[in-house]
Amino acid sequence: xxxxxxxxxxxxxxxxxxxxxxxxxxxxxxxTRWIDRELVLEASSGFAAEWVRExxxxxxxxxxxxxxxxxxxxxVVVNRALEVPRAExxxxxxxxxxxxxATGAVSRPTPAxxxxxxxxxxxxxxxxxxxxxxxxxxxxxxxxxxxxVYGGVGLGKTHLLSAIAEASTARRGAGxxxxxxxxxxxxxxxxxxxxxxxxxxxxxFRGIGTxxxxxxxxxxxxxxxxxxxxHTFNALHDGRKQIVVASDRAPHDLPGIDxxxxxxxxxxxxxxxxxxxxxxxxxxxxxxAAEKGLELPDDVVEHVAxxxxxxxxxxxxxxxRLEAYAMLAERAITLDLxxxxxxxxxxVRAERPTLARIVAEVCRQFELTQAELTSSSRAARVSVPRQxxxxxxxxxxxxxxxxxxxxxxxxxxSTVVHALGAIEQxxxxxxxxxxxxxxxxxxxxx
Ligand code: ADP
Ligand code: MG
Numbered sequence: 521x522x523x524x525x526x527x528x529x530x531x532x533x534x535x536x537x538x539x540x541x542x543x544x545x546x547x548x549x550x551x552t553r554w555i556d557r558e559l560v561l562e563a564s565s566g567f568a569a570e571w572v573r574e575x576x577x578x579x580x581x582x583x584x585x586x587x588x589x590x591x592x593x594x595x596v597v598v599n600r601a602l603e604v605p606r607a608e609x610x611x612x613x614x615x616x617x618x619x620x621x622a623t624g625a626v627s628r629p630t631p632a633x634x635x636x637x638x639x640x641x642x643x644x645x646x647x648x649x650x651x652x653x654x655x656x657x658x659x660x661x662x663x664x665x666x667x668x669v670y671g672g673v674g675l676g677k678t679h680l681l682s683a684i685a686e687a688s689t690a691r692r693g694a695g696x697x698x699x700x701x702x703x704x705x706x707x708x709x710x711x712x713x714x715x716x717x718x719x720x721x722x723x724x725f726r727g728i729g730t731x732x733x734x735x736x737x738x739x740x741x742x743x744x745x746x747x748x749x750x751h752t753f754n755a756l757h758d759g760r761k762q763i764v765v766a767s768d769r770a771p772h773d774l775p776g777i778d779x780x781x782x783x784x785x786x787x788x789x790x791x792x793x794x795x796x797x798x799x800x801x802x803x804x805x806x807x808x809a810a811e812k813g814l815e816l817p818d819d820v821v822e823h824v825a826x827x828x829x830x831x832x833x834x835x836x837x838x839x840x841r842l843e844a845y846a847m848l849a850e851r852a853i854t855l856d857l858x859x860x861x862x863x864x865x866x867x868v869r870a871e872r873p874t875l876a877r878i879v880a881e882v883c884r885q886f887e888l889t890q891a892e893l894t895s896s897s898r899a900a901r902v903s904v905p906r907q908x909x910x911x912x913x914x915x916x917x918x919x920x921x922x923x924x925x926x927x928x929x930x931x932x933x934s935t936v937v938h939a940l941g942a943i944e945q946x947x948x949x950x951x952x953x954x955x956x957x958x959x960x961x962x963x964x965x966x
Contacts, residue, residue: 523641524803525559525587526551527810532583534813537576542813545572546580550602550638557592559584564602572596601690635682641807643800646676649791653680653764657687660730660762664789666753670767671793672918674831677766680793681732684764688730696729702738706745713744725752730762736785737767740776741945750781763788773921773933775941795918801825804832808839819855828862838862873916873964875927881963882909885956894929904946907939908957914940916964 534542548568553560561580563569572580573596584592642650649671652664669677685699700708712721725731731752739746756763767774770792771785796804802825809816816824828838845861846853873881883893886905893906906928913924914936925931947954 522554528587529583559594561596562599569596635679637683641803645794652791661760666763666788668785674833675793698728699732701734702736732764734766736765801829910939911943
C-alpha cells in the first residue's frame with residue numbers, strides 16, 4: 521500500500537518539480553509507512569531530511585492529498601542506512617552476490633541497485649513468499665526454516681533474497697549474514713579444497729545468523745558441493761540459524777539433488793512465486809516506469825501490462841527499449857510509439873516454440889519419426905534425443921513437467937526430471953551434443 525501511494529505521489533511530483541530537484545531530493549527518499557493519513561519518508565541524512573521539509577513538503581503534501589483523496593501529511597525522518605558514497609552508486613546489481621561472496625557479508629546496498637522490501641511489488645502470486653521473507657527477517661531461525669523460495673525466471677526470487685539480506689544486515693550487522701549464489705558457494709569450496717583451506721571455508725559460515733543462497737539448482741549433480749552444503753546447512757539449522765534458499769523449481773523437481781538435501785529443503789516453508797496476474801502486472805509496470813522516471817499514458821501501461829510483463833525481467837527489458845526508442849526518436853511514449861518500438865520483438869515472441877514444434881525439430885535433427893521418438897524404446901539413438909527434447913521443452917516453454925512428459929509419449933513427471941538431469945550431465949562431457957543443442961536452439965528461437 522505504502523508503495524502504491526508513493527509511486528502515485530512521485531508521478532505527480534515529477535510533473536511539478538524541476539527534474540534535477542526531483543532526482544536530487546525525491547528519488548532518494550524511501551517511503552516506509554502510510555498510516556492514519558500520514559506518510560513517513562526516510563532520507564539518508566539530516567541535511568537531506570531538512571531540505572525536503574523546507575523546500576518540498578508542501579508539494580509532497582499537495583500530491584499526497586490528491587492521491588489519497590483528502591488532506592494528508594508527510595513526515596520526513598532520517599535513516600542513515602540509506603546513505604551511500606557517490607562512488608558506489610550504480611554498480612550492476614548482479615554483482616552483489618560476487619562482492620558479498622568475497623567478504624562473506626552483504627555489501628552496502630546502493631540506491632540504483634537496491635532490491636528491497638520497499639520496492640518489491642506484492643500481489644496474489646507472490647504474497648506468501650513476500651510474507652515469509654519479511655518473517656525470517658523479524659524472527660530468524662524460528663518458524664520458516666529453511667525458507668525455500670522457488671519459481672520461474674524474473675519472478676522476483678533474487679529480489680526477495682536481496683531484500684532479506686539487506687534488511688537482516690541493517691538489523692544485525694554485516695557479520696551476521698552470508699548472501700551468495702550457489703555457484704559462488706561451489707567456486708569458493710573448490711578454491712578452498714585446492715588450497716587445503718577447508719577449515720577456513722567452513723569457519724566462514726560459523727557465527728552467522730542467516731545464510732542466504734540463490735539459485736540452489738546449480739548444486740545439481742555436484743556431489744562434493746552438495747555434501748559440503750548439507751554439512752553447512754545442518755550445522756546452521758541445528759544452531760537454529762536461519763537458512764534461505766531460492767531455486768528455479770520445487771525441491772522434488774530439482775534434478776541431481778541428493779535425497780537428504782531435498783528432504784531438508786522440503787521440511788521448511790516452500791514458498792513459490794508465480795507469474796503475475798493482471799493486477800500485479802499493472803502495478804509492476806507503474807512502479808518500474810516511475811522508478812525510471814518514465815511517464816506512461818494509461819493505454820500504454822495497460823498494453824505493456826497485458827503483453828510485455830510476463831515477469832519482471834521482461835518488463836525491465838521492454839521499458840529500457842521504450843525509453844531508448846523515445847529518446848532517439850525525440851518523441852513522447854505513446855501507444856503508437858510502443859507498437860513501433862516493439863514491432864521487431866513481437867515476431868520473436870509469436871514464434872516462441874510449442875512442445876509440438878520442439879518435438880518436430882528434434883525428430884528432424886536426429887532423423888527419427890515422431891512415433892520412434894515417443895516410443896518406449898530405450899535404445900540410445902532414440903532415448904537420448906527423447907531426453908533432449910524434454911530438456912529443450914523445459915528450456916523454451918513454460919509447460920509443466922507432466923505436460924512435457926505427456927507430449928513425449930505419456931511419460932510421467934519423474935521421468936522428465938530424470939531426463940533433464942541426464943542431459944545436463946551429458947552436455948558436460950559430450951561436445952558433439954553441445955553443438956547439436958546449440959543448432960537446435962538457433963532453429964527454435966529463429
Ligand atoms: P528471479 O531471481 O526470480 O529470476 P529477479 O528477482 O532477478 O527474478 O527479478 C527480475 C527483475 O524483475 C528484477 O529487476 C526485479 O527487481 C524485478 N521484479 C520481479 N518481481 C518483482 C516484484 N514483485 N516487485 C518489484 N520488482 C520485481
Ligand atoms: Mg534470480
